[in-house]
Amino acid sequence: MEQPLTAMIPSDRSALSLAEYERHGGYRGLRRTLSQYSPEDALEIVKSSRLRGRGGAGFPTALKWSFVPKEYPGPTYLIANADEMEPGTFKDRLLLESTAHQLIEGMILAAYCIGADTGYIFLRGEYTRAARNILRALDEACEAGILGSNILDSGFSFDLYLHTGAGRYICGEETALINALEGRRAHPRAKPPFPQVSGLFGHPTVVNNTETLCNIPHILANGAEWYQDLGRGDDSGTKLFSAAGRVRNPGVWELPMGTPIHEILEDHAGGMAEGFSLRAFQPGGASTDFLLPEDLNLRMDYDAIGKAGSRMGTGALIVLDDQSCPVGMVKNLSQFFARESCGWCTPCRDGLPWMVQLLDQIEQGQGQMSDLDTLAWQCRFMGPGNTFCALAPGAAEPVQSALRLFRDEFEHHINQGRCPYGA
CATH class of the missing domain: 1.20.1440.230 (NADH-ubiquinone oxidoreductase 51kDa subunit, iron-sulphur binding domain)
Incomplete structure (x- = not known):
């Protein structure tokens, strides 16, 4: 499986049912992990995969998980940050609308690694189609014994809920998201303490991006070395890249980490629209520094874009053409x-x-x-x-x-x- 996140998405982008997801290999990673690995073993596999957060910061996922206190006496929470509101970014929407079971499986596995017993999907309120599909997938998973008490007779239990936000960009910041989930105003919190120690309702909490969590089932089903080999540079795995602006074929594509920018813009976005030339572009969404046409040979990975003076961010290329101010x-x-x-x-x-x-x-x-x-x-x-x-x-x-x-x-x-x- 060369493209673990999107290869199973139907051409019409319809949502996969539980049966369809399992026919594509869904929940294979969950069954393998619960039957063969301890939480510590599973965490070590994720660590070895070198998965980095796909929400923008690129922080090592397993390292973030490792900050959660061991054998904590109270509840531990896991939250999927699905509050996608970065202008020009629409990668998570593709996953949420079509493969909700992939996110659910990733969250169960992440919860198993960190010892979480309750999870929330914090969804952008405008994503109404995604909300319907997630709720249907949650019902299917519960009925099949994949969610809830004693998952697949493993002794591990995990409850998962959908929470739709009121539509504020600030909720993409993890501590503001936590405040909103608690019913408070969505203000960011001072850190430390970090959420992994004191997060939702004062308990250990991990917040991960949707795309990050969707990588977990494939890593634990296929192994860390397989995942490392998917990348074309120093960063492992694949990434959902997109292009918006005056290009011939705006869209989102799953490509290896380290794919050159010119390849994304020329081979997948079709180059500039007729009559327009590339003047500059933002490589990672609206909150990143502009790069110039001479930077098109850069590889899309965190370190290469950082050294060039910008950030890879969400991997959403926003094009500035020669006829726009x-x-x-x-x-x-x-x-x-x-x-x-x-x-x-x-x-x-x-x-x-x-x-x-x-x-x-x-x-x-x-x-x-x-x-x-x-x-x-x-x-x-x-x-x-x-x-x-x-x-x-x-x-x-x-x-x-x-x-x-x-x-x-x-x-x-x-x-x-x-x-x-x-x-």
Whole structure:
């Protein structure tokens, strides 16, 4: 099986029933693990696979799990972060709508490794089709003895519930998600303590991205070495990459980790749409720094993109073409982030609306040269270490890279008093 996450998805993207999922090899990893491996053995296999989180940060999954206290006397929780709201990113939607059983199997196995007895799927509220399919899959799994008490007569029990969010980008941050799940306002928490020690209702909690969890059944069914061999670089496995913008074939594809960017854009996205040229792109969603056409030979893995000055993030390529205004693009992104700020800390609550105001003035031809210095100062002020979470630092990334790469565009708006693209 060369493409473990999406190979089983029907061409019409309909949801797989339990019977269909099992015909494609589903729950083979669960049966093998519960019958052959202790939790410690299963965790070691995941560790050896070198799986890294697919939600954006790329933190080693097994290392994150290892922080959960052993033999904790109270409940331990596992949460799937399915609150996919990063602009340009729609990889989890594909998995949630078509292969809910894959996520369920991954969560059972993750719970087995960390000793969790209760799990929640925290789903973006707008994903109504996914919600229906997940609920149906949960019912099927419970009826088949795959969920609940004494799973497959193994002695291991795990209960799993669906929770739909109210639609806020901040809920993608794991501690804000936990607060929302508790019925509180979705504000991020100060760390430490980290959720693995004190999370949901004060108990040990692991929060993993949907795509991350969907990798677990295949790792435990096929082994760590098999998973390592799927990658084309230093990172193991496959990844769901996507492309959006003025390309011929926007979409999402499962490809080996380390696939060159030009291969994603040319071979899978079909290249630029007729009449347009590539000017720049964001490699990992809306909250990543721009890269240029000369970076197309980079491999899509965490370290290679990081060394180039950006982040692989969610693997969602957002294309900026030669006929679109970079000032207008970053203003549009900044408006989104300003609207989605939870308001918990000053740099984000007050800095982002101020940034939007300056960008709007510049785009309308009413800016001043000093505004560019102010924007650069704001990006530094909202940088890592100055806020409770990564929302503001992520929002600053496209702006700071646009100021560096397209400064002449900003100056043209100011000097000519208008947008050269007619926006």
